[in-house]
Amino acid sequence: MKNIREAIEKELEKRKGLLKLKPAWVARDFLPPGKRLGLPESEYNLGERGGICERWVASTTKADNKISVPNEGLSMINIDDIELTLKDAVEAAPDLIMGEEYSKTHKGLGRLPKIFDYEERLPYHIHQMQEHAKLVGCNSKEEAYYFPEGLDTGKAPDTYFGVHPYIVEENKQELLLPAMINWKDDSILQFAKAFKQIPGDGFHVPSGTLHAPGTALTIELQEDSDVFAMLQAKCGPKLISKDLLFKDVRDEDKKTHGEKIILDMINWEVSGDPYFYENRHTPPIIITTTNTAEEYWFFYNTNKFSGKRININPGGKYFSKEKGVYNILVWKGKGTFGELKIEAGNFDCDEILVSHKAAINGVEIVNQDNNEMIIYKFFGPDINDDVPFLKKYKN
Template identity: 60%
Template sequence: MEPSKARAIVEKALVQGNGILRLKPAWVARDFLPPGYRLGLKEEEYDVGERGYICERWLASVTKADNRIGPPDEGLSYLALDSGEQLTLKEAVEVAGAEIMGTEYARTHKGLGRLAKIYDFAARIPYHIHQRKEDVAPLGRNPKEEAYYFPEGLDMGPHPETFFGVHPHIVEQKKMDLLLPHLVEWKDDLILRYSRAYLLVPGEGFHLPSGVLHAPGTAVTIELQEDSDVFAMLQAKVAGKIISKDLLFKDVPPDKRAQLGERAVLEQIDWETSGDPYFYENRHTAPILIQETQQEGGEEYWIYYNTTKFSGKKLVVKPGKSFISVDKGVYNILVWQGEGRYDGHPIKARDFDQDELLITYAKATTPIKVENTGREDLVIIKFFGPDINLDVPMIPRYPPGSAA
């Protein structure tokens, strides 16, 4: 679409929505794991043939899913336009960045710079990393720091625990090569013996820097991360089958693979954080009440924090009450529970036509009335990109006085 036409479409939508854009769901398939069937689709809609199964929903996404097979726009969110025209949020930001993100933010940031998603698997995700900036910059890709929130009220699946990092002694004694035979032989899942599992608790989460080993459990997870889909899978056998070894090398520069083979992936790991003996104390994120915004009608909690690369809040509005929301920059929302109105826009959880909005800078930074018109708490997740909430809480380093 011509930029001038796309810009005209965005400007019209912003006028009609009074600074708020309604979005369509972006469904993403994965071919290496079975789905958990908890995303709200009809059962027959999960199976998408050779692409695998729908296991993820990406939210206000400007990121293309990096799958072996899939449509060219997989992962990209589309604006829900009354005219029926097709325009991705990525295109909208490219042609009207200042109008969506604010003039100053658009001047210093190329885009929204974050990706929010819901993922839902029936088996544990393989042990893997998301590479750091220095490792994927040669490929023209972004790193992927991420954070998780495990929503309440859902079945946690058969494996409600996540493996994080490695046993501390492996790093302390520099025995990192213990993992190498599992990468070379590529035959089982016993590489997990070198990691530690942590129980996933509904209503809580974790913050994970890029380069850290992890194998997420089967809880439905609402994730917020950097704008990227890079990874290296280190676990060969998943859900009873051997996955393609191509997934180990997916984001390894060809020259590094030729020179080092499987060892190239070991060199991409953040061993210091992976071997932190106090990983839980330094990475676990329980909700933090935001006292400054408490109101009679509701309250907000930090649920994504410990970084300025992204941040996020949970807003809870009581039945029959309202909440006045004011924030520091552009964000998108997912209506997780209940129904109501967001600055007059009807919203409803589990209704794919009414559960996802993007709030532009101009609207976000002025008072917005959020109304709960239902009989249960209205629960909304807010997702922010980099450098918007610079006052976001940071987890005090444990033990006190240790280096970050």
């Protein structure tokens, strides 16, 4: 740990509080990839492991796949002469990265940004709430989605959320059981509502919420967890292993309760909300406008994480000053972030962690491109106490 801390301290000093990161590619075997992550065609297919369907960004979370690969899901620091994960760096030097006060009350960065990219709509599923996730040694997984503009949205660009409200109002939750027991098709989707994935738009999804994300390439911010239960047997032509229904269920609960245990893990209050769209739809909210740039909230409505989007005009500048540690993903354009070169699509320089000290001192961003620059900023819990919340609609 001492050597790691010394290496991080040296790198932070050299880069003025910034850490360059490498992409963390994650394979999934239950659906084929959408192949929009910018990799060469030949690199998506990984045989028994499936295909690369996700890129995790500034990740300290290990991917939980059937075939385990060392460090899959963990971001590596782009540093000479040493192989070092961001997870190890945060554990060895929490005060240097997260700030002394924040690191006293937070064990880690507490969030996971990712890009997910599937050819088929994802199965109807949940991410367990904390009371159930902790039973298998995991964290809960609240999450939020944003659909970037200018990309092919795929063959099924709509997401199923929740259930029809009457199911909860009339205590008919067991209507979902036959599809889980028979495990042969996608008939369980008849109980949910679909919402169009509009580019430049998004949703907030609390843990325990039933959902089946569509095929639009999606930027996601979530709690740092890979916990889930898949309730849908078939997506497109593929029958999914039923093992994924019980992936994060204790053996004794599966044996005693069978498929019914999944019903206990669903957040029925959110899933059955008749105002689901009004209470969970999160279009960008403007924060600041200058002569050369605009900044928006694009992940909000929760204290567990938050996100901002910066748009900078060609040749423009923007001074980014924040309340604590965050990371960036350069989505469009090229230029500089502090003294570091940045360029969208260049995996050597499109991802940076901004330490607490650099965040509060501020970093100048310069767009050196002839086109607009877009940068996404991702924050963990309790960094932004001014994050906005949607007006609450009640039945």
